[in-house]
Amino acid sequence: MKNRVVITGIGAITSAGNDAEAFYKACIEGRSGIKPITAFDTANYPSKLGGMVENFSPEKFIDPMKIRRMDKVSQLAIVSAIQAIKDSGLLITPENSERAGIVIGTAYGGTATTEEFYVGLLKNGPNATNPMLFPITVPNTAASQVSFELKIKGPNSTFIQKEISAEAAICYAARLIMDNRSDAVIAGGVDELNSILFHAYCTLGVPSPRDKKEEVFRPFDKRRNGLIVGEGTGILVLERLEHALNRNANIYGEIAGWGMTGANSDVSNYDENPETMTEAMRLALKSSNITVDDIDYINACANGTGLDATETKAIKNLFGKKAKEISISSTKPITGDFKGMGGLRIITALLSIRDNMIPPTINYSVPDIECDLDYVPNNARKAEVNNVLINTFSNGGSNVAMVIKRYKQS
Incomplete structure (x- = not known):
């Protein structure tokens, strides 16, 4: 018989709020975090809006010395994972760390850091390029950084599958628990918005306003004319039901x-x-x-x-x-x-x-x-x-x- 999988902790960083409750409150109130983009220049694009994370302070959760060697995607994932772990009350110890896992879904990983590394390589050559950037150009960086920060020694995986990246990661995490390979898995998704991705989206004609009219994100409406791009992260703590019950954990679902x-x-x-x-x-x-x-x-x-x-x-x-x-x-x-x-x-x-x-x-x-x-x-x-x-x-x-x-x- 397969183990039942419950969710005992949640964490979120979004343009509409920097924790899960703030995000959900914005959803219920219908209050959008989409605003004119100021992080990079949008003058040459028909789209001007984005869901950019604001007032994000990773130094409140992560040692500033470590932040210097992390891309934004890793910072978002770590802070959201710390929120989720705290919310769940789960303690990762040397005794149980091998029964805890981490599975993250991301479509692109830290593309801003990847750009910085390869532009430096092309402009300055290998001898003048910052070698510390290279290890954080790979898409599994966020999952690895979360595992380092939380001292998780169990399964560690990254899923990269466009829109279903996070869902595929969460399904795999649930399967690990169902098959009794883990007692708890931190799972979810993360992606950033930067000038490279915005350029790619606009070049492909994805964002509103596709019809060159009003730039508004309105699903199902007859006047819909494209999406508006955002960024952020949502992380869950998945647990084997018996494990959660044994420690009297709050179960969300x-x-x-x-x-x-x-x-x-x-x-x-x-x-x-x-x-x-x-x-x-x-x-x-x-x-x-x-x-x-x-x-x-x-x-x-x-x-x-x-x-x-x-x-x-x-x-x-x-x-x-x-x-x-x-x-x-x-x-x-x-x-x-x-x-x-x-x-x-x-x-x-x-x-x-x-x-x-x-x-x-x-x-x-x-x-x-x-x-x-x-x-x-x-x-x-x-x-x-x-x-x-x-x-x-x-x-x-x-x-x-x-x-x-x-x-x-x-």
Whole structure:
């Protein structure tokens, strides 16, 4: 029999708040952290907005001497992990460190540091390039730095899979516990926003305003014209249920199950056929041993692009008439959209279950005939929430659906 996996600690750093509760409060209040970007020059781009982390003080958590050798992604991940560990009350000791693991998802890692190293290499040659930068150009730097800081000696892995990076990491972390290879795993996702990534997104025509009109992040709305990019991190402490109960830990919720599928879409586009998305959701419900009637809330992947209509079709394909009755929202306009945000979306699900509140889809005002479900427009909704379905669909065709449920003793 597989071990049950519960979540006992949460940590977050976002443009809308620098801890999990502040982030969730912004979600419920519909208060976005998206602002004009000041960290780098956007004059040559049609997009000017971003969800940039502000007032971040890693020196309050990390030795300043260590910070000098860390990229921003590692700093974000470490602080969020420290928050999550503190919240869980879990103590990592020499006696249990080999039964604790770390699994992080990131689409890009520390690209700003990578740029600094390779630009220096090309401009100045190998003898004049800072060699201390090279070890932190690899994508698994954040997971390694977290393990060093928390003295974790168990499994250590990094997942890099575009939008599903964090979700894939969390599913793998849950599997480690289910298979009794770990008692606790710190898992989640992280990504930064910098001038290189912003340039790439704008060159590909991804951000709002694709139609050269108003720059607004409005999923499911008929006037949607692209996403707005953000940055941040969401980290969870996953535990074997018996381990959590033995130390009287607070349990936010349980990972009930998940489903993964792939599609044959172009590497830079979302699949326009909803079938593989529908199948991911069906597999998630099957592995969770629940039906469509048990889902109270869907935290959607919708990001202000053509994906919104495809996801709507996928939900209708699986849920049938029930689709009209389910509360659905996209919380991405609160922080801006970034690839490693899966941990944040699970935190949203957990706190929605705790508070029986469903966060809204903000900036929604003009209905679209292709998006005709209940998207909880603009205002949070009080409702009983026991089971949350989280959808994540990546351009290039990777799909993950996860079910987070209220913890109940069996």
